[in-house]
Amino acid sequence: MRSETAPAIRLEDYQLPRYRIETVFLDINLDPTETRVCTRMSLARTAGTPDGTPLELDGDDLSLTSVQIDGVPLECSAYEASPEKLTIKAPPAAPFELIVETVINPSANTQLMGLYQSSGTYCTQCEAEGFRRITYFLDRPDILSVYTTRLEALANNCPVLLANGNLAETGRVEGTDRHFAVWHDPHPKPAYLFALVAGDLAKVPDRFTTRSGTSVELNIYVEHGKEGLCGWAMDSLKRSMRWDEETFGLEYDLSVFNIVAVSDFNMGAMENKGLNIFNDKYVLADPETATDQDYANIEAVIAHEYFHNWTGNRITCRDWFQLCLKEGLTVFRDQEFSSDMRSRAVKRIADVRLLKSHQFPEDAGPLAHPVRPRTYHEINNFYTATVYEKGAEVVRMLKTMLGPEAFRAGLDLYFERHDGEATTIEAFLKCFEDSSGRDLGQFSLWYDQAGTPVVAAETEYDPARQSFTLSLTQEIPPVPGQKTTRANVIPLRFGLVDPNGTDLTPGSVDGATVSGDVLLFDQQHQTVTFKNVPVPPVLSLQRAFSAPVRLNQKLSEDELLFLARKDSDPFNRWQAVQTLAMQDLVRLTSAIRAHQPVSPSEGIIDVFRSILSDGSLDAALKAQALTLPGEADIAQEIGKDVDPDAIRSARESLRSLAGKALSGQLLQIIEASPAGAYSPDAEPAGQRALANRALHYFAVSDASGVSALVADRFKTANNMTDRLAALTLLVHSNLPRAAEALAAFHDRHQSNSLAMDKWFMTQATAPLKDAAQVVARLMDHPLYDPSNPNKVRALLQSFASGNPTQFARVDGSGFKLVAESVLAIDKRNPQVASRLLTSFRSWRALEPQRSALAESALLRISSCEELSRDSRDIVDRTLQ
Ligand code: ARG
Ligand code: ZN
Numbered sequence: 054m055r056s057e058t059a060p061a062i063r064l065e066d067y068q069l070p071r072y073r074i075e076t077v078f079l080d081i082n083l084d085p086t087e088t089r090v091c092t093r094m095s096l097a098r099t100a101g102t103p104d105g106t107p108l109e110l111d112g113d114d115l116s117l118t119s120v121q122i123d124g125v126p127l128e129c130s131a132y133e134a135s136p137e138k139l140t141i142k143a144p145p146a147a148p149f150e151l152i153v154e155t156v157i158n159p160s161a162n163t164q165l166m167g168l169y170q171s172s173g174t175y176c177t178q179c180e181a182e183g184f185r186r187i188t189y190f191l192d193r194p195d196i197l198s199v200y201t202t203r204l205e206a207l208a209n210n211c212p213v214l215l216a217n218g219n220l221a222e223t224g225r226v227e228g229t230d231r232h233f234a235v236w237h238d239p240h241p242k243p244a245y246l247f248a249l250v251a252g253d254l255a256k257v258p259d260r261f262t263t264r265s266g267t268s269v270e271l272n273i274y275v276e277h278g279k280e281g282l283c284g285w286a287m288d289s290l291k292r293s294m295r296w297d298e299e300t301f302g303l304e305y306d307l308s309v310f311n312i313v314a315v316s317d318f319n320m321g322a323m324e325n326k327g328l329n330i331f332n333d334k335y336v337l338a339d340p341e342t343a344t345d346q347d348y349a350n351i352e353a354v355i356a357h358e359y360f361h362n363w364t365g366n367r368i369t370c371r372d373w374f375q376l377c378l379k380e381g382l383t384v385f386r387d388q389e390f391s392s393d394m395r396s397r398a399v400k401r402i403a404d405v406r407l408l409k410s411h412q413f414p415e416d417a418g419p420l421a422h423p424v425r426p427r428t429y430h431e432i433n434n435f436y437t438a439t440v441y442e443k444g445a446e447v448v449r450m451l452k453t454m455l456g457p458e459a460f461r462a463g464l465d466l467y468f469e470r471h472d473g474e475a476t477t478i479e480a481f482l483k484c485f486e487d488s489s490g491r492d493l494g495q496f497s498l499w500y501d502q503a504g505t506p507v508v509a510a511e512t513e514y515d516p517a518r519q520s521f522t523l524s525l526t527q528e529i530p531p532v533p534g535q536k537t538t539r540a541n542v543i544p545l546r547f548g549l550v551d552p553n554g555t556d557l558t559p560g561s562v563d564g565a566t567v568s569g570d571v572l573l574f575d576q577q578h579q580t581v582t583f584k585n586v587p588v589p590p591v592l593s594l595q596r597a598f599s600a601p602v603r604l605n606q607k608l609s610e611d612e613l614l615f616l617a618r619k620d621s622d623p624f625n626r627w628q629a630v631q632t633l634a635m636q637d638l639v640r641l642t643s644a645i646r647a648h649q650p651v652s653p654s655e656g657i658i659d660v661f662r663s664i665l666s667d668g669s670l671d672a673a674l675k676a677q678a679l680t681l682p683g684e685a686d687i688a689q690e691i692g693k694d695v696d697p698d699a700i701r702s703a704r705e706s707l708r709s710l711a712g713k714a715l716s717g718q719l720l721q722i723i724e725a726s727p728a729g730a731y732s733p734d735a736e737p738a739g740q741r742a743l744a745n746r747a748l749h750y751f752a753v754s755d756a757s758g759v760s761a762l763v764a765d766r767f768k769t770a771n772n773m774t775d776r777l778a779a780l781t782l783l784v785h786s787n788l789p790r791a792a793e794a795l796a797a798f799h800d801r802h803q804s805n806s807l808a809m810d811k812w813f814m815t816q817a818t819a820p821l822k823d824a825a826q827v828v829a830r831l832m833d834h835p836l837y838d839p840s841n842p843n844k845v846r847a848l849l850q851s852f853a854s855g856n857p858t859q860f861a862r863v864d865g866s867g868f869k870l871v872a873e874s875v876l877a878i879d880k881r882n883p884q885v886a887s888r889l890l891t892s893f894r895s896w897r898a899l900e901p902q903r904s905a906l907a908e909s910a911l912l913r914i915s916s917c918e919e920l921s922r923d924s925r926d927i928v929d930r931t932l933q
Contacts, residue, residue, distance in 0.1 A: 079093075080203045083251050091153075107142050114136050163840060169317075173253070179246070200237075218307060264298045273314065301464065310327060311327060353391050369475045371475045410686055419933055422503050522583075545599055554621065627678050679743075813844065879917075890924055
């Protein structure tokens with residue numbers, strides 16, 4: 054059957070389950086090719102289920118061995134079984150016990166969903182619908198059950214046996230070389246939170262005492278020999294546990310918390326109850342192999358998964374349309390955690406950069422969908438930047454609008470009211486309505502409308518009246534399938550900045566509700582007048598990026614320069630620099646396309662100069678301010694008829710002007726970069742970021758010995774951050790020592806798979822003419838492995854999404870390479886393939902020649918008969 058014919062799942066079709074499963078006893082006999090799974094479930098009808106309602110259990114690729122009800126094997130005529138479904142035609146009216154036996158083959162599971170093996174270790178991934186690949190079940194998140202899991206395996210091969218909850222029993226299976234462990238999880242949970250791990254792993258133990266005095270055993274399990282790489286993850290875990298107690302009053306609720314790192318994993322990590330399973334990239338770190346960014350990511354992902362214990366596990370989603378209920382809220386929580394651990398402004402800038410570079414294009418293209426989608430074909434395609442990152446922005450806006458106290462009270466109410474439930478966005482918002490007394494009806498549009506609102510802002514100062522008028526307009530650009538839109542409620546943080554850089558306090562305000570520094574913009578058009586404004590101010594709007602909208606504010610170059618120097622909001626200082634740079638980059642790009650001479654403006658260079666010498670800014674913030682908008686960001690700003698080569702030339706011309714004009718200052722910064730023992734803390738990491746940013750500009754200056762300096766930094770680096778920054782410069786700028794450095798990096802790190810991912814990625818993202826050939830060649834490298842998702846991401850995904858000029862080459866070779874790879878990977882791992890396929894999403898914005906090439910690559914994929922449901926869904930929507 055061609056997958057495109059499968060009907061869409063719709064939110065409006067949600068129905069309460071006809072049966073519930075109270076308890077589950079899983080007995081799993083592990084074997085690489087023939088794992089036997091015996092599932093004993095206590096089932097009962099839900100209220101109102103009529104007599105004779107068949108019980109339909111989900112399956113995926115299953116083979117049934119036997120089925121019994123209350124101890125009696127079922128007659129063949131009493132049920133129907135296919136790999137996708139087990140139907141019990143007329144189950145008993147009274148509660149009953151169902152026993153189902155299946156056989157599965159973990160070693161043949163290349164999708165990495167359900168039970169599979171990663172380097173010999175058995176592990177599982179059940180979100181979203183992987184549990185049905187283990188046993189027939191009501192695999193939907195509103196079925197909450199208490200699980201007991203018995204695992205049995207060869208004692209020698211699998212000394213470690215883990216499942217959710219607390220360990221209840223272990224022992225030898227008499228007369229065999231097998232052993233077993235029984236785990237019991239007292240907290241009712243949906244099947245997607247089930248997990249097991251079995252293998253020969255090393256354990257890194259620790260303990261944590263909760264606020265109420267319970268001692269919790271913490272363990273991180275890794276491959277033998279990697280024990281020394283777990284210190285940062287463990288430290289991050291303990292800080293997360295403490296932070297959640299202190300910030301939200303939330304404590305851990307089992308006597309053990311286990312984390313397992315595996316090298317083959319489709320996503321980042323998974324919050325299975327009491328047994329988090331991680332992509333090892335988000336666990337393992339030492340200065341030799343991990344960058345500062347890796348350390349920050351590990352801290353964030355460890356926190357994210359831990360925080361799910363309350364936002365996701367204790368309170369889960371009624372159905373998959375509510376995914377943002379747990380993901381948006383949990384991303385918000387991990388962002389707050391990282392802000393408290395590091396610099397709030399720098400973290401905010403990094404998060405907004407991510408939002409703009411990943412979520413905005415998604416929202417502006419064919420794959421746009423609301424934070425809470427209303428329909429899907431394949432739920433795995435909705436683990437998106439919109440659900441996660443925009444979902445977090447919506448929670449952040451709630452806090453901004455209600456203020457910290459009412460926000461906290463609403464969350465407290467949510468935990469009190471819905472603990473142990475599978476619930477909805479409506480129920481979540483109701484808690485905040487009840488805690489604040491506010492109506493959130495209009496606010497809920499943020500969950501239902503796709504597309505990034507565009508806000509236009511114009512101002513006028515009237516010296517005679519001493520009044521300052523702000524005219525606001527909002528509009529959501531067209532989104533496929535979205536006919537009408539309504540005005541959102543947009544919280545705008547603002548300041549009226551006087552010529553000294555001080556925020557004015559206006560006398561009174563007409564035309565909008567303003568509380569503190571937050572203005573609520575909730576109509577299509579709104580005119581706001583501030584009275585008693587003695588001097589003409591500059592309006593600093595959307596401070597701290599208070600709403601996920603695109604702001605079109607007409608500020609003169611002088612006003613932007615002023616905000617870049619004087620705004621008391623560090624985020625908007627950064628934003629002003631970005632806006633200045635963006636305006637110039639767009640102007641330069643069109644000049645290049647029109648074959649006109651290009652000359653970057655000097656204004657931005659002056660700003661860079663004053664930022665570099667501003668003693669009040671920390672190094673990390675300076676590094677952010679000096680980072681120009683990315684090529685994809687510029688493409689997005691231009692919006693149509695995009696020529697990636699012109700964009701790149703424009704960006705390079707600005708970079709080179711800055712490098713030449715500031716070379717003296719840059720060199721000083723490079724030379725002052727931190728020496729001595731490495732620490733991943735925010736402060737030295739910020740200094741390294743600034744030094745490497747300086748190096749990036751200095752490398753295109755006229756100074757003599759530039760390439761020797763970069764090569765020397767590569768050689769003498771005592772940590773991965775500096776080594777990789779230098780390597781990237783050498784390779785991307787095609788400097789004389791590039792090949793030599795690549796070889797040296799290879800020799801140094803060839804036994805470390807995660808470090809080698811960086812080696813693949815550096816080459817895949819090089820903006821050089823032969824990049825596509827290099828990528829094709831590297832696919833034959835002995836260390837490249839197409840069945841390892843991290844390798845595919847390092848080589849192909851980073852080429853497709855991080856190398857815009859070479860992916861979109863005018864000869865079509867970049868698109869062709871990626872399209873062929875999608876087709877090859879799709880047979881093995883649909884999730885990884887469909888993710889790679891999303892890199893085509895902005896194809897319609899390209900200039901005609903390139904967009905025609907992209908279209909034919911997409912049509913080629915689309916014409917494949919055996920496409921997975923995942924890839925079929927993405928290709929259909931991308932082409933629609
Ligand atoms: N819940 C996980 C997280 O965000 C993501 C798991 C998604 N997995 C998938 N196959 N769709 O932490
Ligand atoms: Zn999550």
